[in-house]
Amino acid sequence: MITDWNPWQALAGGGLIGLSAALLLLSNGKIAGISGIVGRLMLAPGEGAAWRAAFLAGLLSGPLLFVAFAGHWPDIGIDASWPVLLAAGLLVGAGTRWGHGCTSGHGVCGLARLSRRSMVAVATFMAAAIVTVFVVRHGIQP
Numbered sequence: 001m002i003t004d005w006n007p008w009q010a011l012a013g014g015g016l017i018g019l020s021a022a023l024l025l026l027s028n029g030k031i032a033g034i035s036g037i038v039g040r041l042m043l044a045p046g047e048g049a050a051w052r053a054a055f056l057a058g059l060l061s062g063p064l065l066f067v068a069f070a071g072h073w074p075d076i077g078i079d080a081s082w083p084v085l086l087a088a089g090l091l092v093g094a095g096t097r098w099g100h101g102c103t104s105g106h107g108v109c110g111l112a113r114l115s116r117r118s119m120v121a122v123a124t125f126m127a128a129a130i131v132t133v134f135v136v137r138h139g140i141q142p
Contacts, residue, residue: 021108024055031119033105035096101125 110118
């Protein structure tokens with residue numbers, strides 16, 4: 001399991017995410033919200049399908065690039081059962097639809113544009129995350 005945390009790597013990663021979101025907005029006028037990009041690619045694959053597919057391919061190629069440069073897969077462990085992961089995925093999907101966007105769209109792009117809806121969404125995400133961590137660590141164990 002990866003336990004070393006490097007603030008410079010975190011800063012570089014966050015900077016690259018922000019840069020890519022800004023480039024997509026400036027070059028295409030599109031928001032880098034993953035749920036919207038994937039949803040529109042699957043439900044309405046006509047107009048804009050090429051850039052959406054390229055964006056998704058870039059996301060999926062990340063682990064392959066890591067292996068190419070590092071020479072090994074990262075050691076990542078998930079300490080949850082399949083039913084918990086399935087329930088979490090369904091809740092995230094429902095929340096994404098209900099909140100009109102995902103954490104990347106609201107947190108990275110929406111906050112940067114000072115969107116009120118994104119500010120409320122991010123505050124809700126953070127509150128839910130804080131409550132979830134507290135309950136899992138001090139209350140109900142999955």
